[in-house]
Amino acid sequence: MSSVESNYKFATTHEWVKDNGDxxxxVGISEHAQGLLGDVVFVELPEEGDVTVATENFSLVESVKAASDVYAPVSGVIIAVNEALDDSPEIVNDSPFEDGWIAKIKLENPQELESLMNFDSYVASLDS
Structure with a gap:
């Protein structure tokens, strides 16, 4: 598992959130999640302007092994999607924390970030 910056938070459902400070x-899926999925072959992106609700499905990642829902770790409005994933979904495998992001969300409730785990807590949760 790679180390990540301190401004990354994690949901129990394996999504990561990077606070952009503005x-x-x-949002993307963790290195652990992409490893479990195997080779990603398709990412169903949300639409810009879609409203997300924390813990509800907002995307889908398909691999050679399975399809997996991606759950919104926070509530808000989709302001950008990673269109590079349309042509190259394998970016999720190659760079889950950088280039493999799925969407950018304008937060409705910034306090929701407090309910997410830091990296160390997330890694510890994988062992339990």
Missing amino acids: GTVT
Whole structure:
């Protein structure tokens, strides 16, 4: 598992959130999640303007092994999607914390970030 910056938070459902410091966050799936999925072959992106609700499905990642829902770790409005994943979904495998992001969300409730785990807590949760 790679080390990540301190401004990454994690949901129990294996999504990561990077606080951009301007009321927005970037969201993707963890290195652990992409490893379990195997080779990603398709990412169903949300639409810009879609409203996310924390813990509800907002995307889908398909691999050679399975399809897996991606759950919104926070509530807000989708302000950008990673269109590079349309042509190259394998970016999720190659760079889950950088280039493999799925969406950027304008936060509705910044306090929701407090309910997410830091990296060390997330890693500890994988062992339990």
